[in-house]
Amino acid sequence: MPHFILETKRTTMQTLQTERGSVGTLLGLLVLIIALYVGHQLWLKHKGPRRLEVPTTASMSVEPAPQSTDLIDEQVHIELAPTPQPVQIPTSPYAAMLTDIGQMIEQGKLQEAQSKLQALPPDALSDMAIRLNVATLWNNLGVHQAQTAGTMGAGAFAYKTAVSINSRNSTAYMNMVLAYWELKDPGLTTEMLEEAMRVAPENAMPHLILAQRFIEKDELSNATTHLEHAKAHSVDSPQAQSFLNNQIAYIEKARKAEQNxxxxxxxxxxxxxxxxxxxxxxxxxxxxxxxxxxxxxxxxxxxxxxxxxxxxxxxxxxxxxxxxxxxxxxxxxxxxxxxxxxxxxxxxxxxxxxxxxxxxxxxxxxxxxxQGHRIPQWLNEGLAMQLAGDAPPDIPAFIRGEVALINLTHLEGSWGGLPAQYAMVAYLEGNSATRYLIDRYGMGTVRDLLDRLSKGEAFPAAFHDRVFITYDDFQRRWVDTLNLSLQGGRT
Ligand SMILES: [Zn+2]
Missing domain, CATH: 3.40.30.160 (Collagenase ColT, N-terminal domain)
Structure with missing residues (x-):
């Protein structure tokens, strides 16, 4: 009977740094709560609880990826959608023109609608009712632009124009903040966020963004204050409240630990x-x-x-x-x-x-x-071990008998829940696969891969684009190389 063990030498084990993930990032939380707050469609894909597949086959092989992705973190997939507003056109010499523009927007003739809005004579805006409606049209133009492009940021110019025409339009203001936030636009200043709190006092979003900024500046008590405000504005969402309670407790713990x-x-x-x-x-x-x-x-x-x-x-x-x-x-x-x-x-x-x-x-x-995008955990840890210097030895150095490796696709999500013995296997595999990636394809390829991931490309696609073989083929070649090395070591 084959023996399935991955034995490790105790002395070498100490060379492995291991760590555990913390609570979810506030960035993820921000997206979640912003989606709740903007009040739009939100799809949560809750995966089941993490379950480790214990290897059961002989020899050093990689198991085929199963249909489920139990080991991958539960992911929050959110479609942000900005808010359009009803337009009520008053009686005015411009009424017909504004109605036309409203229809163009509804029909998706966005370029044309934008040209017409930009061509409105300044005196059209001297009538307050017209002015409010023009701002609303600009907001709605931005919403349709964002929906067409599939990204909030695409509406930024239109929202900004809407706000410049009617600075009290809270919908346009919050859409602008959201667009700027998504674009990481430096125009999203603290002053703008404070103004957003005045214009839309019930909205949690400006508080969340400010909390994140205070965390980045290590001003944790200010961050907590804004999270408490955000919580007070989240009474309608037990999910958001629960997230915020955890986050506040976590920050307070760090603050107390570091206060002196x-x-x-x-x-x-x-x-x-x-x-x-x-x-x-x-x-x-x-x-x-x-x-x-x-x-x-x-x-x-x-x-x-x-x-x-x-x-x-x-x-x-x-x-x-x-x-x-x-x-x-x-x-x-x-x-x-x-x-x-x-x-x-x-x-x-x-x-x-x-x-x-x-x-x-x-x-x-x-x-x-x-930039907030994901990297498979095996590569994240693998790069940390390889670049730290003094990386642990490759897997064949630990092998006694035969062993089944955990498929890398199972090692993409957080390892926080892994029992210690599987965590070790995970680290060894991350180290080994990353080492193979660097040795065989070079750091330039790794840099290209990171570049694609930072733009939000999915890992298998980015991998195929930059390494020029599929993720599956890569795993097969890596394991083949390990087996060759094992055989070489035993002759
Ligand atoms: Zn690490």
């Missing part, structure tokens, strides 16, 4: 740390991080768009602050945008410290690079 910490900046990092610790650790950590910034940034062809926050904990406060499993070495927390690392005794094992910091920096860098 001191902060020190380098060019590209802010390192926070409990003043009782050894100052030398702080200095060493900044050096390691700045090296990582140059080296890993160059390899991935990307440098973070903002300073990265790194929080140094004692081992006890690390586990209290992260609720991480006992085997967790470090953590990148995407929801709060910070690296958390325990530093007790760090200077006595600088190789460990360097590896953990570089590993978590890769996660932070990829998070910044992907």
């Amino acid at each position: 910490f001191h902060a020190r900046d380098s060019s590209h990092f802010t390192v926070k740390y409990d003043g009782g610790e050894d100052y030398a650790v702080w200095t060493r950590v900044l050096e390691i991080l700045e090296d990582a910034y140059r080296d890993i940034g160059q390899q991935l062809g990307h440098y973070p768009s903002k300073p990265i926050l790194v929080v140094l904990h004692t081992r006890q406060s690390f586990h209290n602050a992260t609720s991480g499993p006992a085997w967790s070495d470090g953590l990148y927390d995407p929801s709060l945008g910070r690296i958390k690392v325990p530093t007790q005794g760090a200077l006595t094992d600088q190789a460990w410290l360097t590896r953990v910091l570089r590993h978590e920096f890769v996660h932070a860098l990829l998070d910044d690079r992907l």
Whole structure:
């Protein structure tokens, strides 16, 4: 009878950094709640609970992808739709023209409608009733433009024009905010968000966006204040309230854990740390991080768009602050945008410290690079291990007997729920498959792949486009290579 084990050497195990995901990112939450708030169609695809497929076949093979995707995180798929408004055309010399424009918009003649709106003489807007209706038409034009393009941002110019004509049109104002937010337009200033709160005081969205900004600036108590406002505006949605309660509790926990910490900046990092610790650790950590910034940034062809926050904990406060499993070495927390690392005794094992910091920096860098889009977890972890330096050995080094690998498609979602023994297999596979990807196809291909993912392309399509073989073929070749290496090792 074949034996299915993936035995690991205890000493080598320590070279693996493992971590656990935190609560969902506020960005995802934002999209969810914005969709609830804008009050439009929302499709939630709830996957069933995560279930690990225990390998049952002999030899080193990859199981075919099953129909279900149990191991992939539940995903929230949302179609954002802006709000059109009813148009009531008053009696006026322009009434017929405005009615015509309204019909054009309904019929999808958007270019023509826009030209007509732009051609309206200024004196048309001197009549208040006309003015309000022209603003409404601009809003509705933006809505149809957004629907046609399938993206909120496509209506931005029209919403902005609507607001410039009637700044009290709360629908147009919120559509503008949503469009700017989707476009990541720098025009979405704090002043604009504050004005949105005045124009549409019952809307949770401006509070959510501001909360996210305060989190990015590490002003956690301000973030909580805005999340509390958002919660107060979410009484109609138990789902949003529950999300917000979890998020507030999570932020408060981090805030309390870090409240007496001191902060020190380098060019590209802010390192926070409990003043009782050894100052030398702080200095060493900044050096390691700045090296990582140059080296890993160059390899991935990307440098973070903002300073990265790194929080140094004692081992006890690390586990209290992260609720991480006992085997967790470090953590990148995407929801709060910070690296958390325990530093007790760090200077006595600088190789460990360097590896953990570089590993978590890769996660932070990829998070910044992907702009809220997803990367398969096996590749995320694989890149972190490969680029941290001192990556664990490839799978054949651990093999005793025969083993079935977990299909990579099962390792795309969060690994947070994996039992520790499967987590190890997952890390080894991520490391091995990523190593094969880099060795065989080069870092340039990896950079191209990340570029496609950052534009929202699905992984299998992006993979086929940039690696020029299918994801399935890649897995087969990778496993073939592992088997060759195994055979080679046994002769
Ligand atoms: Zn990791």
